[in-house]
Amino acid sequence: MNCTHLTEAGRPEPQTAYEDGCPQCVAAGFTGWVHLRTCLTCGLVACCDSSPRRHMSAHYEQTEHPVMRSYEPGEKWRWCFADELLG
Template identity: 50%
Template sequence: MTGEGGWAVAPDGGRPHGSPCTHLDLLAGSDAPLPAGPAVCSACEARGWTWVRLRRCATCGHVGCCDSSRGRHAYDHHVLSGHPVVRSLASDEDWAWCFTDEVFLVRGA
């Protein structure tokens, strides 16, 4: 199933029957520009930590660091808010992740 903006669950060889995502509609407005200035993980910045990659919440726009970062603040945001989907903010990545359904989401799949 493809959602608004052409987003769909990425093929997963480990789950041959596929796994759906019920949150594709959240990605419809996820291309909105970030506020002026560099994107940062404010929770890491407040602690003087660095991060590996940043993720943006598709529900509210919160920016947090990825699971490979020390703080894992994007995941923490999901746990605290219940917001299910994040998009990668890395310039060389164009995918999203649904924490709830545990699937990668890609454009035009």
């Protein structure tokens, strides 16, 4: 299956620095995120599905921004929520 979301995804600058952690977790007083992800539509930084609060998945559900990428140092993979494909 081809995924146009993955091929057409932009590269916006992340809205927060990696060292700042998941902004939504930090704002709520939590520090237990596992990994960070960046929305390739708007640049939102949020925690992954292995984290207790799963803020990046919640962002997709609220906005339908289809593609996120890993914000982990050295990782460049992307995930399309809409088509459930890794790219």
